[in-house]
Amino acid sequence: MDAGDHTAREYFHHSSAKRVNTDLVLLEALRTQYPHLDVIVAPLARCNLLMYAAAGFATAEPIEASHGHHAYDPPVKWVAYVPPQRRLDSQPGAFSERVLFGKYMYKWKDVEFLMYFVNGRDGTAAYPDVTQHYILTTEPQKAYQLIKEASLWTEELHDEVWVFDGGFWDKSRELYESVQKSHWSNVILDEDMKKALIADVEYFFDSRDTYTDLKVPWKRGIIYYGPPGNGKTISIKAMMNMLYKRGKEDNKQSVPTLYVRSLSSWGGPERALSDIFKKARAEAPCYLVFEDLDSIVNDNVRSYFLNEVDGLRANDGILMVGSTNHLDRLDPGIAKRPSRFDRKYYFPDPDWEQRRQYAVFWQGKLKGNKAIEFPDELCPKIANRTDGFSFAYMQEAFVAALLVIAGRRNDGDGEGGDKAQMEDGGDDDLEKLVLWRELKKQIDLLREELGKRRSNDGNIIGFNL
Ligand SMILES: Nc1ncnc2c1ncn2[C@@H]1O[C@H](COP(=O)(O)OP(=O)(O)OP(=O)(O)O)[C@@H](O)[C@H]1O
Ligand SMILES: [Mg+2]
Known part of the structure; x- marks a missing residue:
């Protein structure tokens, strides 16, 4: 057998x-x-x-x-x-x-x-x-x-933010901690625009009764758009921080953020959007952030997105904010029709005064640094020379210049510090400052890069030194 x-x-x-x-x-x-x-x-x-x-x-x-057998x-x-x-x-x-x-x-x-x-x-x-x-x-x-x-x-959340990524809502302590350090005082914007940005969001969360009395759904959508590196993300983070703090300081209800990084999901974008809005409805009132909206809402997901935004289910208490560099690439059904995104704020490259303020911001940061001389007269000089720069480009110029100076100081060639070199007043004296000399080099290098990038984008480059 x-x-x-x-x-x-x-x-x-x-x-x-x-x-x-x-x-x-x-x-x-x-x-x-x-x-x-x-x-x-x-x-x-x-x-x-x-x-x-x-x-x-x-x-x-x-x-x-x-009392029994130790093995167990x-x-x-x-x-x-x-x-x-x-x-x-x-x-x-x-x-x-x-x-x-x-x-x-x-x-x-x-x-x-x-x-x-x-x-x-x-x-x-x-x-x-x-x-x-x-x-x-x-x-x-x-x-x-x-x-x-x-x-x-x-x-509940415990010093965390809800982040949607890879198809799941997850709690992020890292984002929470970075948000704790984000304050409006460090965001340089046109004062009226800054006030309007803040008031728009605060008014929304304060006005549930007004919306109810007017019999309009208590929801709102806002877009932040403009060229890269001019404060869309830091404004969103400062807003998140302000909305969390509200609960603690103002005797109002703290508003949590739901932060969407991408729609990539094991269940496809339809499933992702349904999970995102389900959570937003459960957590409302809440601040729902879509960073890089144009990459999130492409042609494939447009109809699912619209379905969630103005479908049959109520989105009461949800304030959506989307950021994008390319308003023109956003679907007109999303960008142009109020009731989905009602208000758009443009974040332009900084003007002269804002560039000067940004230099002042760095002056404050470097105050404790004994080796670097940063007199007030340098701030307008920096503003003059960085015409056409975004804040992120200006930041890069500062960081790169400081790294070069620090590197030299470590090599001990004596070019690192300049306390001894300052004499009294005048432009010639500014030329002696190691920070100014390095900044100028870095600014010029960055300008070349910027020129290439913008001509690739088909834009006209204005040099105005
Ligand atoms: N308005 C601003 N005031 C002060 N610093 C700024 C401002 N805008 C940008 N910066 C500096 O540049 C960095 C990049 O800014 P941010 O990430 O907010 O740009 P963004 O507009 O979101 O750019 P992107 O469109 O590429 O996402 C910030 O970390 C900050 O250091
Ligand atoms: Mg950004």
């Missing part, structure tokens, strides 16, 4: 066990071990009770020793050493523990629960990873309350 391949048979035999469901095994064991307690099972995906405790809302004391004492855990996230931070790494089976005395408010925390992955697949809390108590209603509060906390 042919018995088939022995090894294949063994493999099949081994792999076709009875159906397993670790959750049921645990329930049965817990009910047997604690017949007088209720068992409430709460999956980790919705609330993380250990993190909730670590954040200071409860305590979770591990119970490690039992909790916990079961994995230990990993995680090296520093970024080499640049020069922070030490840290040990990370992942509990697979743990037993805790969990104290929350005035209640104590016995809690098992168990990874009950069944079968061979890594996904889904089913980890549950098993809460044992005589007061199940209190356990329900705990689950509710911990779930709300888990869903």
Whole structure:
């Protein structure tokens, strides 16, 4: 008789066990071990009770020793050493523990629960990873309350911003931290335009009742457009910061930002847009940011976008802001029709006075630097010479000049500092300043690059030195 391949048979035999469901095994064991307690099972995906405790809302004391066989004492855990996230931070790494089976005395408010925390992955697949809390108590209603509060906390942001990228909403601490450093005082714009930008957004979030009284939907769309490097992104970040702070300082409601980086998604752009707007409706009132709108809303996604923006579902409380370099490349259905994007703000290259202010901004930044002389007279000189530059080009000129100076100082050729070289007054004296000499070189180099770039774009270049 042919018995088939022995090894294949063994493999099949081994792999076709009875159906397993670790959750049921645990329930049965817990009910047997604690017949007088209720068992409430709460999956980790919705609330993380250990993190909730670590954040200071409860305590979770591990119970490690039992009176029985040591081999079966909790916990079961994995230990990993995680090296520093970024080499640049020069922070030490840290040990990370992942509990697979743990037993805790969990104290929350005035209640104590016995809690098992168990990874009950069944079968061979890594996904889904089913980890549950098993809460044992005589007061199940209190356990329900705990689950509710911990779930709300888990869903909230904690010094993070929601960012949509790669098809998911994810929390970003990095963006939050960079937003914390963004202030309107560092954004140089025409004063009236700056006031209008801010008032537009503040008025929107303050005026729910007005919109309701007028029976118009409480939603708004704003576009920031203009050549690269003139403050669209830093204005969005300063606005984000202001909207978060509102809650703390002005006794108003803090407004969260939802930040969309791209629509690329495993589910295609239609799915991405539906997820984006679903979240925005849930979080409203909120500030919904689409950076580089023209690359996000191309021909393929136009109809899905419009469907979400003026479809059947209400978008109350959503203020959309999109930034773009190319208003002309945006679909007219998006750019030209109010009610989708109602207002457009142009961010031009800075004029003379703004370039002077930007030089003053750098003067302030360099105040503490003993080696660099930066007298007031230099600011208008810099403004004269940078006609046609964006702020980003001006920034590049400063950074490049300072790097050259610092490099020279490190080489010790004596050209690095210029405190001793300043004499009194006059243009000739400015020529002696190492910062001014380097800035001029860098500005001229950048101007060449700018000339090439603009002639490629088909624009006329105006030199006005
Ligand atoms: N109006 C401004 N005031 C002060 N600094 C500015 C201003 N605009 C730009 N800068 C400087 O230039 C850098 C780039 O600016 P930003 O990222 O805001 O440009 P952008 O308009 O968003 O450009 P892009 O269209 O390429 O995205 C900023 O980090 C800042 O240092
Ligand atoms: Mg930008």
